[in-house]
Amino acid sequence: MKTILLTGAAGGVGAFLRKEFKGIYNLRLSDIVPITDLSEGETFVPANLTDLDAVKAATDGVDGIFHLGGYSIEGDWQTILDANIIGLRNLYEAAYQTGVKRVVFASSNHAAGFYRRDNIIDHTAIPRPDSRYGVSKAFGEAMGALYADKYGLEVTCIRIGNVAMEPADKRRLSIWVTPRDLAQLVSIGLEHPKIHYEIFYGMSDNKQAWWDNSNALSFGYQPKDKNEQFFDEVLAAEPPKEDGDLTEIYQGGTFVASEAGGAPQKTR
Ligand SMILES: NC(=O)c1ccc[n+]([C@@H]2O[C@H](COP(=O)([O-])OP(=O)(O)OC[C@H]3O[C@@H](n4cnc5c(N)ncnc54)[C@H](O)[C@@H]3O)[C@@H](O)[C@H]2O)c1
Structure with a gap:
C-alpha cells in the first residue's frame, strides 16, 4: 500500500x-494541531508549514502528497503569507528535495472567484482571484506548474468548490463536491500515469455548474454524486437577493463582496 502525506490533516x-482513504493508502498525517485519534495505517508527524526542515521530515519517504494545510479562508496578509505562500513554497521544495514526485494541491474556486456565474470556465481559465486567499491559491497553482515543468514533479491542482455531504445553499449547489468524489479526484492525481501538470475542478456531478470539468473527466473521473436531488429544498430555503x-x-x-471598493488597511 502506498503511503500518502496529508498536510492540514486536522x-x-x-x-x-x-x-x-482508510484501507486504500497508509496515511502520514501532518498539521500544527496534534492528531491523537490515529487509526490503523495512520501516523502523525507535526510540522509548521513555515519550517522547511519540519516539512521535509514530513515528506521524506512518502509516495505522494495531498496538500491541504494552510489558512482556508480570507485572512490578513501576514497570515496568508506565512501559511499559504511561504508554507506552500516549502511544501513543493520539501517534496523536490526528498524525491516525492506526486503532489496534489487543494486549490480553490476562490482562485477564480471573479468569473461571472454565467461564464462557464474550464481548466484553461486563468486565475481571477477574489481575495488574498484566492491569490495564494493562484500562487500555489503557479508554483505547481514551475515544479512540474522545471523540476520534474507531477502536480494536480484541484480547484475545490465546497466539500460537504450535502450542498448548504444555492451557490454551493453549483460547486458542491462530496468527500468520495473529491477522494476520487485526489487518487487520479496521485496515481494516473499521464499526470504532468493538471487543473481539475473539485465538484460532483452538478446540474447548473459554472465549470466544465472535461479535463478531469478525460483522466477517468466519474463522479458518483449528483446535486439534482437537493435542488428544490435548497432553492426554496434561499432568501431572494437584490438585483x-x-x-x-x-x-x-x-x-x-468582502472589501469591495477598497479597504487598504486590510492588505497591510
Ligand atoms: N473545505 C472546503 O470546502 C474547501 C474548498 C476549497 C478549498 N479548500 C482547501 O482545502 C484545504 C483544507 O480545507 P479545510 O476546510 O479542511 O480547512 P481547515 O481550516 O479545516 O484545515 C486546514 C488545516 O491546515 C492547518 N494549518 C494552518 N496553518 C498551518 C501551518 N502554518 N502549518 C501546518 N498546518 C497548518 C490547520 O491547523 C488546519 O488543520 C485548505 O487548503 C482549503 O483552502 C477547502
Whole structure:
C-alpha cells in the first residue's frame, strides 16, 4: 500500500479524506494541531508549514502528497503569507528535495472567484482571484506548474468548490463536491500515469455548474454524486437577493463582496 502525506490533516477536509482513504493508502498525517485519534495505517508527524526542515521530515519517504494545510479562508496578509505562500513554497521544495514526485494541491474556486456565474470556465481559465486567499491559491497553482515543468514533479491542482455531504445553499449547489468524489479526484492525481501538470475542478456531478470539468473527466473521473436531488429544498430555503448583488453575480460569492471598493488597511 502506498503511503500518502496529508498536510492540514486536522482540518475538516482532512477528516473526510481520512475516512475515504482508510484501507486504500497508509496515511502520514501532518498539521500544527496534534492528531491523537490515529487509526490503523495512520501516523502523525507535526510540522509548521513555515519550517522547511519540519516539512521535509514530513515528506521524506512518502509516495505522494495531498496538500491541504494552510489558512482556508480570507485572512490578513501576514497570515496568508506565512501559511499559504511561504508554507506552500516549502511544501513543493520539501517534496523536490526528498524525491516525492506526486503532489496534489487543494486549490480553490476562490482562485477564480471573479468569473461571472454565467461564464462557464474550464481548466484553461486563468486565475481571477477574489481575495488574498484566492491569490495564494493562484500562487500555489503557479508554483505547481514551475515544479512540474522545471523540476520534474507531477502536480494536480484541484480547484475545490465546497466539500460537504450535502450542498448548504444555492451557490454551493453549483460547486458542491462530496468527500468520495473529491477522494476520487485526489487518487487520479496521485496515481494516473499521464499526470504532468493538471487543473481539475473539485465538484460532483452538478446540474447548473459554472465549470466544465472535461479535463478531469478525460483522466477517468466519474463522479458518483449528483446535486439534482437537493435542488428544490435548497432553492426554496434561499432568501431572494437584490438585483446587482455581487455575491449573486460572481462565482466567489461573499469573498467577492468582502472589501469591495477598497479597504487598504486590510492588505497591510
Ligand atoms: N473545505 C472546503 O470546502 C474547501 C474548498 C476549497 C478549498 N479548500 C482547501 O482545502 C484545504 C483544507 O480545507 P479545510 O476546510 O479542511 O480547512 P481547515 O481550516 O479545516 O484545515 C486546514 C488545516 O491546515 C492547518 N494549518 C494552518 N496553518 C498551518 C501551518 N502554518 N502549518 C501546518 N498546518 C497548518 C490547520 O491547523 C488546519 O488543520 C485548505 O487548503 C482549503 O483552502 C477547502
